[in-house]
Amino acid sequence: MVSVESLLSEVTTLFGYQLTLRAADELFFGDKMLYHYHSNDGSKKGISDRSSPNCMNKRRNQEGKCPSNSMHEKPDGSDGLRDAIANARKTLKRALDDTSGSFLEDLAGNALAKLTGEVVALKKVSDEMRNEIQKLREDFQKILNYAHQGHEISLPALIKESSEIQKPLEVSKEDFDLFESSDEDDAEKERIKQERLKAYAEKKAKKPGCIAKSSIILDVKPWDDTTDMQEMEKFVRRIEKDGLVWGAAKLIPLAYGIKVLQIICVVEDEKVSVDDLIEQITEEVSDHVQSVDIVAFNKI
Template sequence: MANPLMFDSVWRDKQKFEEAEAQYQQVLAGTAAKGAPGAKDKKSGKSGGSTIKNEIAEARQQIQKVLNSHKGNYIQIIGGSGGASSDNSQVMKRVASLEKENRDLKKVVEDMKTLVQKLENRVSKLEGGTSAPSAQAPAPPKPAPAEDDDDDDDIDLFGSDEDDEEVDRIRKERLAAYEAKKAKKPALIAKSSLILDVKPWDDETDMKKMEEEVRKITADGLLWGAAKLVPVGYGIKKLQINCVIEDDKISTDFLEDEITALEDYVQSMDIAAFNKI
């Protein structure tokens, strides 16, 4: 740190003041040369060194002022450093508190890991996982013996001819019962649900009459459903009607031929939706 006194003007005239101090000491000792600034004037009887003495005193006063002013600055700096040390102590306390919290959190995490590992091991044992070596896989259930097997066990296939005849009779009875049961079981009928768009010639077509004519189309495997009028544009509406057909008996070509045959009412027919049932 630079000395604050080096910026004061008194140090720029250091040599001058040192020479003045030396002459002043010579005057006090009576060894000053004649004609020197510090010698006495015979006429006036006054000492020429009084001026130098005053300048030295003034210089000393200025030095003392500078020292006093900088002393106050040193006190402020020291006081400021004391505040910084107080802040540092608070920071250190905060750091110590954070380190303690960090250690506590690490401990909690380790405890949680241990607990989770224990729970996983317990669940694995309960579910019969690989982590439980003592657990054994359950044996697969034995298939239930069929009724035919029970009946066959009661029959001695290596018995007499009478036993052979009994076996044949039982087999024939069972085959007959199976065929009868199979004949009584209803066959699966494939059906489809259709939505038909039937378009008239113009807006003057009687849509109610056209629907009646369409519903007059009947056939085995054809069932008509709900119907509604859907606007097409320019005041024209189309008939949208639902029907269910049996795939083996009714085809879409049959429906188109029958409906378009109503030339007085129907211009065309389209299939809007086709879904298997």
């Protein structure tokens, strides 16, 4: 069974912890605190003796002053904190006492107005960015269309085109030439310009153009499984044309022991017609070839 003295000892220990916490408050807030006399003695007798009037009078006579009833004295610097707490309590009380909800509506209205302003500003920035992106897309599409028409894209051409769109301000005829350039100098500059343009045109004409080529994969089908596929490949490769180059070939099983000759060829588009080539294979190798199909057709 727990004794009374052990219970009183626990109470005094808790009271000691409270004094420690209050000392921490004093250190944090800078407040001045005055504590009562306290001892961790757990006996009931000691506590009753210290709390008796005779003991209090004796201690008062020894120290020359009576301990204060309050745990701490409030300094003068706590007025600002006291006012802040009072204002917070007043605002909270106003919000709780407002049955109509006007106070909360005012707070919500201010927050909504601020949020609406931010949304409008963001929408304006988004519209400006969308317009800039649309302009960039239009300019890029113009460049692609210009390139698809067969024109060469160069920096001088783009600069010339942009200068035509944005024409500079016309110089008044009354303006005078600071360098006093004569007509002879202008004629000489024009002659040099024409010579350079002519030399550039000749150089460009000598440069060979790009030759369009195509890579084609053909499936050459025999009549039956008794057809000699090696001999059929030799007959196909004997077909020669200007702009035709035969590539690798392989046999692919089809069904019932029948195999298909798959062969690659590269042709120049201007010199060799694919339809004519297929027709020539079918006619010249008709004893071995039943039909010719195009498996793949790629531009080079």
